[in-house]
Amino acid sequence: MQINIIGSGYVGTTVGACLADLGHEVTTIDIDEEVVAAINAGESPIHEPGLDDLLAEHVGESLSATTSYENLADADVTFLAVQTPSRSDGSIDTGPLLSAAEMTGEALRDATERHLVVVKSTVTPPNVEELRAAVLDGAGSARDYVEVAANPEFQREGSAVEDFLDPQKIVFGTDSDWATERLRAVYAPLVADTGANVVETDPETAMMVKYANNVFLASKISLINELGNVCKEFGIDAYEVADAIGMDDRIGERFLRSGVGWGGSCFPKDTAALIDTARESGYDPELLEAVVSVNDGQPDRMVELLTDHVNVEGRPIAVLGLSFKPGTGDIRNSRAIPVIERLDALGAEVVAYDPVAIDNMRERFPEVTYAEDAADALRDAHGALVVTDWDEFEALDSEFDAMARPVVVDGRHVVERRDGLTYEGLTW
Ligand SMILES: NC(=O)c1ccc[n+]([C@@H]2O[C@H](COP(=O)([O-])OP(=O)(O)OC[C@H]3O[C@@H](n4cnc5c(N)ncnc54)[C@H](O)[C@@H]3O)[C@@H](O)[C@H]2O)c1
Ligand SMILES: O=c1ccn([C@@H]2O[C@H](COP(=O)(O)OP(=O)(O)O[C@H]3O[C@H](CO)[C@@H](O)[C@H](O)[C@H]3O)[C@@H](O)[C@H]2O)c(=O)[nH]1
Secondary structure, three states, rough: EEEEOOOOOHHHHHHHHHHHHHOOOEEOOOHHHHHHHHHHOOOOOOOOHHHHHHHHHHHHEEEEEOOOOOHHOOOOOEEEHHHHHHOOOOOOOHHHHHHHHHHHHHHHOOOOOOEEEEOOOOOOOHHHHHHHHHHHHHHHHHHHHHHEEEOOOOOOOOHHHHHHOOOEEEEOOOOOOHHHHHHHHHHHHHHHHOEEEEEEEEHHHHHHHHHHHHHHHHHHHHOOOOOOOOHHHOOOOOOHHHEEEEEEEOOOOOOOOOOOOOOOOOOHHHHHHHHHHHHOOOOOOOOOOOOHHHHHHHHHHHHHHHHOOOOOOEEEEEEEOOOOOOOOOOOOOHHHHHHHHHHHHOOOOEEEOOOHHHHHHHHHOOEEEEEEOOOHHOHHHHHHOEOOOOOOHHHHHHHHHHHHOOOEEEEEOOOOOOOEEEEEEEOO
């Protein structure tokens, strides 16, 4: 099939490369010329394991990128994978996506064959109608040839390629059998390969599934963090407790890693948007508000554990890990941001290190000192905070001996306790 993907960020680039890998002819379209040039050069515009290899294999063959919407109608399906960032009230800013939807509709004005526009971006159920209208209004007199569907994406950053090519479920939200058939055809090679579960429903329910999925996982982490905070009060190791409760398959062992909390471009944004949209509809989602509040408290708790041991004012303090999780350079809503802000407010001199995310964090905090490696950050530091669970932090050992005050607050359960090191786990 011929497929267009509008938006070549984390989702669009991964989905485009993976659909090309499944045998489709894919064109990715982005308004950012640098992003388009990178893809056409076979280089991923983002750090995502496996993506460079897929681009190198398929660019110039079945995958190409452009800034032009001109030939959209030549394809069978157009996916919209444009950003939907949070506004300060928690609602999502659908502006960029609506504008892409309108441009897509306009590009289909001369369509003479049916075309399916699929929303892959995450939008709340009430936003679906707005998007439908934007595409169809854009299409004008060709509107009868165009239909809008939803196909939310469940990939995680750091394992996006693997997640897309081996999904636990695929969700089709459509208004007609024709649209369902078209989505089935897009995913047919993947379903044949993996036997993935396919959920077929309407577009609004499909988007609610996406929100419920993310908010459930964020709540699970906040619950284990709350339990972990109580464990810490009693001198109990929350990881031992989590291992035990995870044996109950009604609870499950995954997503029970307590610590400094959830960040990223999705959990914070999606939780805030669901709270906002529920409130707008007249329902007050108290539990979800508590889920956010527990998460917001963890970075401060981490800094407090350090200040229980050392005076940070005017002293170099190492912050290890800046991305919101390992395997990505993405710092959107990384827990490192409130940690650095808190240290800064206390007058500490932050020395930060991350294997991938330094350039991104430098834009956010240009005044922070960035170290070459973890050993460099730890040298002469009066304390260290481990914020991201990069594998390389597990191997740290004698590097702690070079600290001026060997105190480590571990927010991710990665550092080994050792003689001569004052070690504080956040929830253990
Ligand atoms: N990041 C993830 O892992 C993930 C996973 C599942 C779902 N989602 C959802 O997918 C959507 C996209 O997220 P992302 O992280 O890929 O965003 P992103 O910011 O990485 O990428 C968005 C891209 O869209 C481009 N763009 C903006 N307006 C455009 C237009 N009019 N025409 C063409 N391109 C345009 C931007 O230049 C950018 O490259 C969001 O709704 C997000 O919630 C993200
Ligand atoms: O036990 C855990 C698991 C995760 N996290 C944190 O939770 C955040 C999110 O992690 P993860 O879900 O692995 O990464 P994302 O790339 O944000 O993926 C989530 O958000 C995506 C965007 O919507 C969805 O597609 C995915 O299914 C969903 O897992 C990160 O800060 C993790 O450090 C924990 O603190 N403890």
